[in-house]
Amino acid sequence: HDVVIVGAGIAGLRAAIAAAEVSNKIDVAVISKLYPVRSHSVCAQGGTAAVLREGDSYDLHAWDTVKGSDFLADQDVVEFFVRQAPKEMIMLDHWGCPWSRTDDGKINQRPFGGHSFPRACFAADMTGFHEMHTLYGKATAYDNITFYDEWFVTSLILEDNVATGLTTIELKAGEMHAFRAKAIIMATGGYARIYEFTTFSHTSTGDGMAIVYQAGVPLKDMEFIQFHPTGLVPSGILITGGARGEGGYLINAKGERFMKRYAPEKMELAPRDIVSRAETTEIQEGRGLEGPYGPYLALDLRHLGEEKINERLPLIRDVAIKLGGVDPVKEPVPIRPAAHYSMGGIHANIKTETPVPGLYAAGECSCLNVHGANRLGTNSTSDCLVFGAVAGEEAAKHALSSSFRELSHEKILAEERRVFDGILGSEGDERVSVIRDEMRRIMSEKVWIFRKGDELNSALKEIRELKERLENIRVEDKSRPFNTGLVAALQLDFTLDLAEVTIAGALARTEFRGAHSRLDYPKRDDENWLKHTLAYYTRAGPRLEYIPITITKWPPAARAY
Incomplete structure (x- = not known):
């Protein structure tokens, strides 16, 4: 083609x-x-x-x-x-x-x-x-x-x-x-x-x-990585920012609209990094509601009324009832920040x-x-x-303006061997699901909204250990057609690489900017960090380089909402 x-x-x-x-x-x-x-x-x-x-x-x-x-x-x-x-x-x-x-x-x-x-x-x-x-x-x-x-x-x-x-x-x-x-x-x-x-x-x-x-x-x-302020508890399914765009309130255990402390002008309509940090702070300081799945906050849409919710937010009502067990017309929806975008x-x-x-x-x-x-x-x-x-x-x-080039048969055969002999044929004693759950736990505990150098360092070490364990996996299903176990193993290989790059970039960037919130470097540092990170693959892990950003009209200024 x-x-x-x-x-x-x-x-x-x-x-x-x-x-x-x-x-x-x-x-x-x-x-x-x-x-x-x-x-x-x-x-x-x-x-x-x-x-x-x-x-x-x-x-x-x-x-x-x-x-x-x-x-x-x-x-x-x-x-x-x-x-x-x-x-x-x-x-x-x-x-x-x-x-x-x-x-x-x-x-x-x-x-x-x-x-x-x-x-x-x-x-x-x-x-x-x-x-x-x-x-x-x-x-x-x-x-x-x-x-x-x-x-x-x-x-x-x-x-x-x-x-x-x-x-x-x-x-x-x-x-x-x-x-x-x-x-x-x-x-x-x-x-x-x-x-x-x-x-x-x-x-x-x-x-x-x-x-x-x-x-x-x-x-x-x-x-x-962006954390969306409103993931439905317990599944994480998205509750759209449109729910706040239509006038929804975020409230804590005291029933306060807590965003007044963090973004007095924009309130619930501040950018996502600011709202997610605010929610995390509320929970950490003990103002979250307690539930069977840990502390959470509430998205209150009741004042919008049933007619507006059904016209503008029908999917949200459906999702909240079926997957959250709450009807937003009658009660607040349980939410907390969820990983959402890269x-x-x-x-x-x-x-x-x-x-x-x-x-x-x-x-x-x-x-x-x-x-x-x-x-x-x-x-x-x-x-x-x-x-x-x-x-x-x-x-x-x-x-x-181009023509097809010959593909190297060597490369295709090497890839076939890697996938079918190396991964599908592997007879190790590690399980894909176990390593995948470990990776998600590490990322959620140490590379979440608020980050610290020592935690990032230990996360990087643990992810590299998981990459070594990946060499020793076993895919239970050895058949070829629709082998979801093989797909899961290939995807785990991809995600471990991406997790490693994410941590390496976060560890190197010693500042607090946007969704990257370093507690040990609590200020944005335009002098040293107004630049993009580039990560190149090497066998030992990502090699980082930096390139300048392009400014046309708007020099960096304080960011308040």
Whole structure:
């Protein structure tokens, strides 16, 4: 295929459509380990940010994003992003996305954390779900897009440092295949499944990030992981920030709206890093409510009334009743912070190009640096749309001017041996599930919202021990077709690498910025740390380098809400 896209979430599908539109002669493949509309993008709830109204402006959206990022975003990328986002909203509207409407028929927009204008376009509280179905419906209409559903990519093949192909397992048969490509787009999403309590689907294991990292492409700013203030207790399922955008209150055991102590102006609509730290502080200082799953806080929507909850937050009511055992119309919803998003990812530029020719990255697996040290809610789905489109177009143009290269049979056979002899054939006495649970416990205890040098050091040591134990695993199921045990082992290998990079970056960054909250370095340090972290794979662990950020209009300032 000319262009091969890995991942079929919002970014992957948008890239496929954009590539197919460049020329009907371009042959596009989309590889997904799931049926596409099972991708985690369907779990996006609250909205998609775009400037569509009088009173709002590109500069205001850009400033909100830069301030939200704690000044680590690349401002040229942010300025491009805010200008493109409205076009994507209108395009989705034309393709049939059922946006919620105002009384006069315009796309409705709600307030959202960190945004100083209501610019979150929404489809009730199932925005990602509707965007995904719209994009998938559109993508399946093109003759030049082929879907490979339930195929699992295991490695990236480079020849002379140019991306030339991928190795994949067709899960149904359990056989290894190789794809040749002129251009490859990674759109594989995030990796917050390295934590216990997370809003993420079990399939979000950061495969694309780990695959390119193992091939020598750097990962950027991986120490910045967003914790969403409202994960439903006990499952961690997302309760959208839209619940607060619609006027919900966060309350502690005393019944206080405690955000007045932390962000007196924005209250519940402060950026996520600030709200999650506030919640953690409330719990640590003994003002949490006590429950069978440990201390928690409450999201109170009762004052919104049943009619508004059913119109604007129907999914939240459904989820709270079925999975939390509470009806938000009658009682507060139990919540606490949950791992939610990775600001870091595959190092790529404003055109989604990575340092390797022919390799592109878009969506959450990429780091182009729109989000800096903390993403604003609703900027992620816009990011997937805007840069999915850019990646598709850039990859297609690259494919038109390139030719296929021969793939090294040696590399394909070596990968087949690694997967089927090395991992599936391994007869050790370690269990994948045991190591995975250990990793999640370590990350949740020592690399959570508040971080300290000694804890990060011990976490790094423990993760490296787990990587050694991984050499000695045993996959119980030795059959080939649909071997979920083998997939779990491959995903564990990916997540352990990403956990290691996350800790190494966090340990090195001796400051308090955005979602990276070092208690032993309680101040932001622009003099030494106004720069991006790059992590390169070596056998001994990640090698870190740093590159400057881009400032166009907004020099770093104090960040208060």
